[in-house]
Amino acid sequence: MSLLAAAAARLSRQDMLQALTALLAALCLVLAMRWPSGGAVVNESWAAVAPVRAVLLALAALAWGASVGARPGRDELGESFVPTPEEPPHGEPAWRREVAATLAALVAMALVSLPFDVLTHAAAYPTTSLAWSLAAPLLATGGYFGLGLALGRGMRLARLNSLLPLAVPAVMAAAAWLDVALELRLLFPWFATFAVSPLFAGVMAAFSLLALWTARPVPEATS
Amino acid sequence: MTAVPSAARRLLAALSLLAAIASASTAAAQASVQLELGVGGNVVVGAWNPLRVVARDVPIGSRLEVVFDQGTLRTGEVPFRLSLPVSGGPGLSVVDHSVYVAPFQSVSWALLGPEAVVASGSLSGRDQDSRPLDVVLSRRSGSYAAALGDGARVVDVSAAQLPLAPEAYDGVRSVIVDGTTVAPRLEALAAAAAAGAVVVVHGEMPASHAELALLASTPRSRLGAGGVLAVTGSAGDVAAALDAFIATRPPPGELVATAAARPLVTPPAPLRQQLVVAAAVAYAVLAVTVTRLFGAPGLLSALLLAGLLSAAAWLYARPTEPQIVGTRTVAVVGGELALATRLEEHYTLPATTVAVRGPARPLDTRAYRVDESGLQVDLTGWRSVVIVRAPELVDAPFVLEADGLRNLSRLPLHDVLVVGLGPQADIAPGALARPVPGEDGPAHESYAALLPFLPAGSVVALSGCEAGCTVWLAPALLDASVEEL
Numbered sequence: 001m002s003l004l005a006a007a008a009a010r011l012s013r014q015d016m017l018q019a020l021t022a023l024l025a026a027l028c029l030v031l032a033m034r035w036p037s038g039g040a041v042v043n044e045s046w047a048a049v050a051p052v053r054a055v056l057l058a059l060a061a062l063a064w065g066a067s068v069g070a071r072p073g074r075d076e077l078g079e080s081f082v083p084t085p086e087e088p089p090h091g092e093p094a095w096r097r098e099v100a101a102t103l104a105a106l107v108a109m110a111l112v113s114l115p116f117d118v119l120t121h122a123a124a125y126p127t128t129s130l131a132w133s134l135a136a137p138l139l140a141t142g143g144y145f146g147l148g149l150a151l152g153r154g155m156r157l158a159r160l161n162s163l164l165p166l167a168v169p170a171v172m173a174a175a176a177w178l179d180v181a182l183e184l185r186l187l188f189p190w191f192a193t194f195a196v197s198p199l200f201a202g203v204m205a206a207f208s209l210l211a212l213w214t215a216r217p218v219p220e221a222t223s
Numbered sequence: 224m225t226a227v228p229s230a231a232r233r234l235l236a237a238l239s240l241l242a243a244i245a246s247a248s249t250a251a252a253q254a255s256v257q258l259e260l261g262v263g264g265n266v267v268v269g270a271w272n273p274l275r276v277v278a279r280d281v282p283i284g285s286r287l288e289v290v291f292d293q294g295t296l297r298t299g300e301v302p303f304r305l306s307l308p309v310s311g312g313p314g315l316s317v318v319d320h321s322v323y324v325a326p327f328q329s330v331s332w333a334l335l336g337p338e339a340v341v342a343s344g345s346l347s348g349r350d351q352d353s354r355p356l357d358v359v360l361s362r363r364s365g366s367y368a369a370a371l372g373d374g375a376r377v378v379d380v381s382a383a384q385l386p387l388a389p390e391a392y393d394g395v396r397s398v399i400v401d402g403t404t405v406a407p408r409l410e411a412l413a414a415a416a417a418a419g420a421v422v423v424v425h426g427e428m429p430a431s432h433a434e435l436a437l438l439a440s441t442p443r444s445r446l447g448a449g450g451v452l453a454v455t456g457s458a459g460d461v462a463a464a465l466d467a468f469i470a471t472r473p474p475p476g477e478l479v480a481t482a483a484a485r486p487l488v489t490p491p492a493p494l495r496q497q498l499v500v501a502a503a504v505a506y507a508v509l510a511v512t513v514t515r516l517f518g519a520p521g522l523l524s525a526l527l528l529a530g531l532l533s534a535a536a537w538l539y540a541r542p543t544e545p546q547i548v549g550t551r552t553v554a555v556v557g558g559e560l561a562l563a564t565r566l567e568e569h570y571t572l573p574a575t576t577v578a579v580r581g582p583a584r585p586l587d588t589r590a591y592r593v594d595e596s597g598l599q600v601d602l603t604g605w606r607s608v609v610i611v612r613a614p615e616l617v618d619a620p621f622v623l624e625a626d627g628l629r630n631l632s633r634l635p636l637h638d639v640l641v642v643g644l645g646p647q648a649d650i651a652p653g654a655l656a657r658p659v660p661g662e663d664g665p666a667h668e669s670y671a672a673l674l675p676f677l678p679a680g681s682v683v684a685l686s687g688c689e690a691g692c693t694v695w696l697a698p699a700l701l702d703a704s705v706e707e708l
Contacts, residue, residue: 005519008518008522009519011522012518020510020511032496035500037496041490041492042490044604108522111529112525112529114530115529116503118533119540125604
């Protein structure tokens with residue numbers, strides 16, 4: 001199964017399809033609210049659409065990363081447990097394929113929502129370059145997915161899985177707080193969208209590499 | 224312990240003496256800085272004023288930094304920062320500049336050397352006055368002050384204090400010379416007249432003032448935006464002649480403000496909101512549907528569609544230029560000269576710093592910087608600023624000859640109008656046109672709002688409208704001819 005087919009299959013599942021619908025609906029709503037109407041000519045729609053898109057993609061990536069990372073391992077489930085194809089045990093080759101498919105589906109979500117960014121960037125003429133405006137959400141998607149994997153695994157090991165739904169928004173809030181406190185564009189995609197930030201790019205690239213390393217294919221164990 | 228030889232002692236004493244002399248001469252060469260703002264130190268608020276800095280023995284590479292706080296209690300600090308190089312070194316260093324002085328809270332200045340502040344000072348906001356100056360070069364300035372009345376701001380300056388730059392006379396109403404003091408430079412009086420001041424040559428001039436006859440050869444003549452009057456009689460006669468001349472002169476400040484009231488640029492119109500939102504919703508529905516129904520080919524189609532839509536959005540929604548500049552010049556013609564004030568509206572889409580070379584100011588009160596390269600204003604995205612350049616002297620494009628108006632410029636004059644006669648035919652370069660009564664109709668929008676400031680017989684014309692119109696105004700040029708017609 002190719003990565004494209006795996007991503008399409010993952011994206012067709014109800015959870016991600018609804019998220020994609022919600023993402024596009026949210027962007028349509030923000031676009032309708034911020035695009036100039038009547039006799040207005042001042043177009044500052046990009047300043048709302050781009051950060052909203054980046055934050056929603058990062059939140060989605062963090063949530064699915066944490067969900068996949070928090071899957072129980074074979075040792076917890078028992079040798080006789082037969083998992084569903086959608087929920088392979090942590091660490092197995094099928095789980096790695098699930099990680100890769102989820103990451104690819106998230107990247108597809110980022111690409112599908114790209115015209116909103118390009119349209120508003122073109123019309124609003126912001127100081128930020130288009131390249132960064134497109135790169136920042138992609139970096140945030142990969143980076144927050146990697147961060148989510150680590151978060152999910154950490155919560156599982158700490159036996160705090162039940163707090164995962166709280167931990168995901170808490171991490172986003174902490175990222176925003178940290179950026180405000182340090183006066184840096186380090187972690188929170190909302191702030192990073194507005195200006196090129198090598199720090200943000202570095203941190204997100206590191207977490208993205210973690211995600212890619214986790215998603216690397218490994219040979220099936222032979223018994 | 225060994226005794227110091229007497230020769231060495233003498234050498235030490237000589238060295239000590241040399242050090243003492245050097246120290247004394249350093250103290251004598253202590254730096255001094257004098258800053259004078261306004262003609263003779265009289266600042267006119269709401270006008271260009273001359274700024275002169277005379278520094279003595281300041282370090283090489285010094286800079287003058289002046290900060291005008293134009294804010295109010297409501298707006299807070301709105302600084303205009305002026306930064307100019309001062310050559311420095313032993314002896315005198317002089318810096319002459321013209322600055323526009325808007326109403327201010329305070330003015331502070333400092334001369335900064337490479338390592339430390341050499342001198343500093345301030346000017347209180349209470350010292351400001353927006354009344355124009357009546358500059359008197361006379362030993363009897365009191366009589367002129369009495370004749371011009373309580374409302375006049377009569378200042379007594381020496382001939383050497385008259386600036387040579389035309390824009391420095393922006394806040395000067397008149398320059399009165401009666402020949403009882405040192406003769407002023409002819410260039411200074413010509414600059415004053417052309418810049419809009421009325422130069423009054425009062426009474427018979429002594430031999431030392433003989434060259435003033437070049438300017439005041441007739442009792443009344445226009446030069447640029449101002450004029451020259453040769454008046455005999457008392458100081459009261461001077462005041463009466465001055466008032467009569469000023470009544471026929473359009474107020475320069477109001478001309479500029481009126482010309483700038485109409486927008487100079489049209490911002491790019493965005494795509495219609497309904498169209499954009501409808502296209503976005505249709506795309507979102509299509510992307511979700513094909514992804515759900517057709518698996519990998521569907522996702523691939525959605526990605527291709529995203530790419531195509533992005534390219535189309537970039538092509539059709541992107542304004543062609545990040546910054547739009549519109550210009551209009553208002554020039555007041557008198558004799559062979561015209562005083563031109565150029566207005567530039569800079570409309571920027573991305574946040575930027577607007578930089579303009581040469582002396583200029585923003586029309587409204589806002590923070591800006593001026594240095595030797597020109598003016599810089601910071602603008603946020605989708606905002607505009609109207610820049611008013613310092614008035615400059617140019618050749619008059621037309622003159623009144625016996626048979627009519629002759630176009631002396633290289634550009635055709637169009638939309639010609641004589642106030643009181645009506646529209647006239649266009650005048651080609653070098654051509655002569657006799658003013659005739661024309662049909663009444665709506666005046667051209669470029670100058671329609673300026674007509675109420677002009678007396679009958681004034682000539683108005685446009686030129687160079689392909690790159691930003693110049694509105695030429697010649698007040699009362701045909702005053703006698705209009706009555707005949």
